[in-house]
Amino acid sequence: MKRGHTMPYEQLEDSFSGGCSSAAGGGGCSGKGKMWEEDGGVDDELLAVLGYKVKASDMAEVAQKLEQLEEVMGSVEQDNLSFLASETVHYNPSDLSSWLESMISELNPQDPFSNSSSSFPTNQVYEDSSSFDSDLTAIPGKAVFPQIENPAHEPQVQQPQSKRFKPTTATELSSSSSSSISVGGGMWGSFQSESISTRPAESTRPVVLVDSQGNGVRLVHTLMACAEAIQQEKMKLAEALLKQIGFLAVSQAGAMRKVATYFAEALARKVYRLYPSNPNDPAFTDLLQMHFYETCPYLKFAHFTANQAILEAFANKNKIHVIDFSMKQGMQWPALLQALALRPGGAPTFRLTGIGPPSQDNTDHLQQVGWKLAQLAESINVEFEFRGFVANTLADLDASMFDIREGETVAVNSMFELHQLLARPGGIEKVLSFVKDLKPEIFTIVEQEANHNGPVFMDRFTESLHYYSTLFDSLEGCGSGGELGPVSDQDKLMSEVYLGRQICNLVSCEGVDRVERHETLAQWRTRFNSAGFEPVHLGSNAFKQASMLLALFAGGGGYKVEENNGCLMLGWHTRPLIATSAWKLSS
């Protein structure tokens, strides 16, 4: 005899004649090949998968009855429900409508629409009916399903299911706020019965939504509908949609699932106003970036192409000074040092100034990196000097700080840093002006190729959904070498977390907190041109090297290097993802 929330389900299992496997949790509905049971074309397809015949036209009614039933069961729970297990006559639940009727009548229906409080985070099981009702009617058909003839019915499909599988005991909030989110990536396993962490703990019973083309499309539409709801400040609707997203995401596999999960989390943060309370710890970000560096070619491409541009610009120079806006672990510089060491005509003296954010613990992170590079330089006989600057933002810097010496040729390098300046007015202008004051021979920039800085939230959301879907797709192909096993999985996971944080910032933050303000190459071009820079064409050497580098990567077939007016873009299939460009002062 099982009590409480497992009850209706267990009963279903026992009396179910539909052929579902009786494994606990009822996950095994794979036998249901005939998914699209359409007698008369009106049975709802998702429920049909699970063996319930519910006419689409009855959906509203069924949903209401389920709600009623749940209310009733919940309120009766304190009393002994065991009679239900032993004495009740069970009707065939596949005809949901009448089954519900019988259940309710046996339990003596009470007022179905008691308004329980649904203030987050102490959410009771039953959402207050107002939200339930609004879900049924308010989802704009066009936003979610532009082509389907019965738009109002589809969202209802999700409603009853989510109601059905919610435990009727009061849900303990699985600290859905900060703690689980901060380990985002780790929560999302690759099996389907994972509980959703971004909202009050739903049932962990696997909801077997057999993946169909339809679900993937629905997922995207629901994500967009949710974003739209948020833009229109319809938070209740957004909340309801988030639940649907949760179920749909679980039914997907691979990249789509991960992307959907991260976006759903970011949307949830926005809805519930749970912004990450501490700014990103730079040491952790560095670690994540290292894994990202190892897993896929984007950063390597960026480094190698920028280095090639710098090398060519310094072809005959003997005193080189490179200013790096994005020092991190200094992964870009060993390759340049080596290339300088082997330069025909001998190595120049190389001076590196690295800029980084202040570290959380009091270690001088920059100095450590500089020291390591110095060791490397010494082993390959390149004269090297390092200096580190700690700055909260690049806009705090000034040309005079850099101590440019007589006869030095200067290069400035920025990897994915400039877009962060767009969060504060005047930031980028200030930086560009002091870069000009430095009179660099070359200014190499690598940025994401996407417009995630539009004024309209919906546009940003859509753009970034496409961008990160492509990025995650490309990650799927990487690191899948079987013999490397768990290590490569960890790398992949960390890379995903790295990207997930960008997604989170992009979607859920606003104002000065939103630093992931990516812009396209065309936009940067305009900006640089008007600031007094002109482009330097990256030569064929850079292109060849980049192509070769990509050919080395597994899944290399998907990566494409493109040349775009002297700039190089790395993309996955047809979509460019990052762009390297080089600039000098216009004469």
Add this chain to the structure above:
Amino acid sequence: MGSKFFINDNQDLLIEILKRLDGRSLGVAACVCKQWCAITRDDSLWEHLCFRHVSPPPDGVRTVVLALGGYRRLYMVCVRPVLNRLRKWKPIGMESASDSEVGRRVYWTRHEVELSLSLFCVDYYERVLLGGGGGGGGGGRHGDAACTSSLMFLCNAVNV
């Protein structure tokens, strides 16, 4: 009277022969006996292997390569995977070459040399200076081929 010729007595000759082998055969040769093992571990054999088809061999490379870990390591970690992977990849300018020509290509271009050396340097930096590869952990790597973290992609099977 005939005297038996035993290759192990003629080390110079042995080295000359080993110089002409490819990497895999050199590896096999190392398993023959202690003497062969000692000889094949000599870096100059591997230097020859790496650059015998690059003419003239780049200046100053030896110092750099030795500082970064030696030719044998260079071959194992960078040169071999690069050549293997790129064997089927047609570099720009060779698109019209037939598959068999490309397949038999054993020389490598300046770009491949440069790329391999760059990757080798990155490998050194990670391995030695960042302490075993920025958080990537040590378990599960291949033995001597020692694929360190950022060059792991070179160890993955490629669907060419």
